Amino acid sequence: xxxxxxxxxxLTARLIRCPSVxxxxxxxxxxxxxxxxxxxxxxxxxxxxxxxxxxxxxGAKGANxxxxxxxxxxxxxxxxxxxxxxxxxxxALAEGRLWGRGACDMKSGVAAFAAAAVDFVRENPPDGAVIxxxxxxxxxxxxxxxxxxxxxxxAEGERMTHCLVGEPTCPTVMGEMIKHGRRxxxxxxxxxxxxxxHAAYPHRxxxxxxxxVALLDQLARHELDQGNANFDPSTLALTTIDTGNPATNxxxxxxxxxxxxxxNDTHSGAxxxxxxxxxxxxAEAETGIAFSVTVKISGESFVTAPGWFTDLVSDAVEAETxxxxxxxxxxxxxDARFIKNHCPVVEVGLxxxxxxxxxxxxxxxxxxxLKAIYRxxxxxxxxx
Numbered sequence: 125x126x127x128x129x130x131x132x133x134x135l136t137a138r139l140i141r142c143p144s145v146x147x148x149x150x151x152x153x154x155x156x157x158x159x160x161x162x163x164x165x166x167x168x169x170x171x172x173x174x175x176x177x178x179x180x181x182x183g184a185k186g187a188n189x190x191x192x193x194x195x196x197x198x199x200x201x202x203x204x205x206x207x208x209x210x211x212x213x214x215x216a217l218a219e220g221r222l223w224g225r226g227a228c229d230m231k232s233g234v235a236a237f238a239a240a241a242v243d244f245v246r247e248n249p250p251d252g253a254v255i256x257x258x259x260x261x262x263x264x265x266x267x268x269x270x271x272x273x274x275x276x277x278x279a280e281g282e283r284m285t286h287c288l289v290g291e292p293t294c295p296t297v298m299g300e301m302i303k304h305g306r307r308x309x310x311x312x313x314x315x316x317x318x319x320x321x322h323a324a325y326p327h328r329x330x331x332x333x334x335x336x337v338a339l340l341d342q343l344a345r346h347e348l349d350q351g352n353a354n355f356d357p358s359t360l361a362l363t364t365i366d367t368g369n370p371a372t373n374x375x376x377x378x379x380x381x382x383x384x385x386x387x388n389d390t391h392s393g394a395x396x397x398x399x400x401x402x403x404x405x406x407a408e409a410e411t412g413i414a415f416s417v418t419v420k421i422s423g424e425s426f427v428t429a430p431g432w433f434t435d436l437v438s439d440a441v442e443a444e445t446x447x448x449x450x451x452x453x454x455x456x457x458x459d460a461r462f463i464k465n466h467c468p469v470v471e472v473g474l475x476x477x478x479x480x481x482x483x484x485x486x487x488x489x490x491x492x493x494l495k496a497i498y499r500x501x502x503x504x505x506x507x508x
Contacts, residue, residue, distance in 0.1 A: 305427035
């Protein structure tokens with residue numbers, strides 16, 4: 125008797141009921157491992173430093189064609205539960221929608237590609253391998269999630285020839301956008317150090333605030349670039365300015381500020397770091413206020429060049445939605461920034477309007493549609 129297709133809506137609901145708020149695994153990867161093992165996948169937990177990760181492969185190790193899916197089962201905290209229409213971990217089904225934390229970002233995407241992969245290998249065993257690399261550390265610091273999976277794969281000789289990340293990619297309607305690249309992201313913390321003093325005697329102090337404010341204004345007004353064929357212009361956003369000074373009659377000894385830069389391939393994290401350091405050094409020379417700059421680079425920009433692979437993915441999306449997706453590099457970062465060093469990667473997923481919000485939800489029809497896109501993609505990818 126043929127095995128019934130794996131229902132991605134039911135699988136999504138079961139995943140939502142796993143309270144996998146970063147860094148808790150919450151049973152989500154255990155659930156997926158059981159489903160995938162039953163379908164003939166070889167599963168390995170690749171946990172590192174308390175972060176749970178799952179690697180699953182159907183087919184031979186080192187196959188000439190190994191299509192990979194990547195996603196995460198960890199979710200952001202639900203916030204005030206009393207503000208939710210349904211319990212955030214209930215996986216409630218109402219009004220043609222599935223409700224709960226992770227419904228949109230991105231347990232539905234994981235369920236859709238897991239269901240597509242299971243049905244595909246059961247019904248049409250490919251000449252090659254299907255790989256699922258699923259992490260519990262995408263919403264957190266992301267140091268021991270997909271990075272750990274890729275490190276383990278390199279050590280074990282595992283390889284994906286192409287990869288699809290199932291993050292939400294559509295702004296308003298299904299099929300309108302796929303991501304074939306991402307901007308780089310970095311944060312910087314700037315400290316200005318002067319000398320504390322009485323506000324009535326400013327000549328006896330060295331106020332760091334005017335120098336810091338002037339430097340921040342210079343940075344914020346600077347045009348980083350005008351964008352290019354693949355990317356919008358890079359942006360710099362000031363995110364906080366702090367002195368920790370509760371007294372209005374005291375000139376503080378130091379002040380701190382933070383900023384975030386989203387940058388295209390006109391720059392690198394290193395080149396922008398040098399620019400910030402040079403600007404801080406100039407301000408220090410002009411004002412006598414000591415500056416220090418600390419930088420954290422979350423990821424470099426990248427583009428998967430339009431061609432055979434992006435056309436293949438676009439064709440599958442268009443066939444199932446009737447809409448030709450645009451190629452985009454907009455938005456924040458994702459784990460694709462790590463995978464791009466391993467193999468060509470694109471992102472295709474649901475409408476992302478409710479992700480990280482109270483009453484996060486997804487259209488049931490969209491989950492089924494996404495599974496159909498992924499299944500069509502596998503059929504064509506492995507076609508002789």
